[in-house]
Amino acid sequence: QVQLVESGGGLVQAGDSLRLSCTTSGQTLNGYTMAWFRQAPGNEREFVLAHVWNTGARDYAESVKGRFTISRDNANVYLQMNILNPEDTAVYYCAAAWFSEIDNYRLPTAYPYWGQGTQVTVTS
Numbered sequence: 001q002v003q004l005v006e007s008g009g010g011l012v013q014a015g016d017s018l019r020l021s022c023t024t025s026g027q028t029l030n031g032y033t034m035a036w037f038r039q040a041p042g043n044e045r046e047f048v049l050a051h052v053w054n055t056g057a058r059d060y061a062e063s064v065k066g067r068f069t070i071s072r073d074n075a076n077v078y079l080q081m082n083i084l085n086p087e088d089t090a091v092y093y094c095a096a097a098w099f100s101e102i103d104n105y106r107l108p109t110a111y112p113y114w115g116q117g118t119q120v121t122v123t124s
Contacts, residue, residue, distance in 0.1 A: 002027065002096050002113040009092060009118030012084055016122070020079040022094030022115055027075070033099050034077045036070065037108055038090035039117075045093070047106040051077070053099035059106070063087070084122045091117040 008020040022034070035050035049060045049070045058070055069080045077094055095111035102110045 002029075002032065004094050004096060004113060004115035006092065006094055006115040006118040009120045011121045011123065014085050014122055014124050016084050017080070017082045018084065018120060020081070020092055020094075020118060020120070022077040022079075024075050024096075029072065029075055029077065029096065031099055032096040032113075033102050033105055034070070034072060035095045035097075035105060035111065036077075036079045036092060037095060038088075038092045038120075040090040043090075045108045047108075048092070049079070050105045052105060081120070084120075086122045086124050089120060089122050091119050093117045 004022050004024055006022050012018055033053045036048040037045050038048050039045040047061050048064055049068055051058050051070050051072055067083045071078045094115045096113040097111045104110055
């Protein structure tokens with residue numbers, strides 16, 4: 001069982017930056033493909049970006065390319081968000097799946113482990 005806790009959300013203005021953290025305690029995230037998803041009110045949960053463990057590849061949703069980046073260490077995953085705009089307003093979730101047990105890492109259903117989410121609100 002992997003327990004994930006997100007932090008770092010908040011209220012910011014358009015053009016600002018935020019760094020979200022996803023932390024696990026008592027275990028390593030080595031071996032897990034990690035991803036960030038987001039969900040705005042009335043919308044489905046959507047893929048933001050992922051780091052694929054076994055290849056080292058990073059994949060980004062088109063809407064965040066050039067603005068968001070993912071990084072990680074043994075027990076944490078980070079989402080650096082730059083040049084935020086109001087369309088980025090959502091609850092952000094981190095997710096984990098063992099690298100050999102995941103197929104399409106862009107699908108929420110591929111991930112068995114989730115954090116509780118952290119709210120990001122961007123005003124214009």
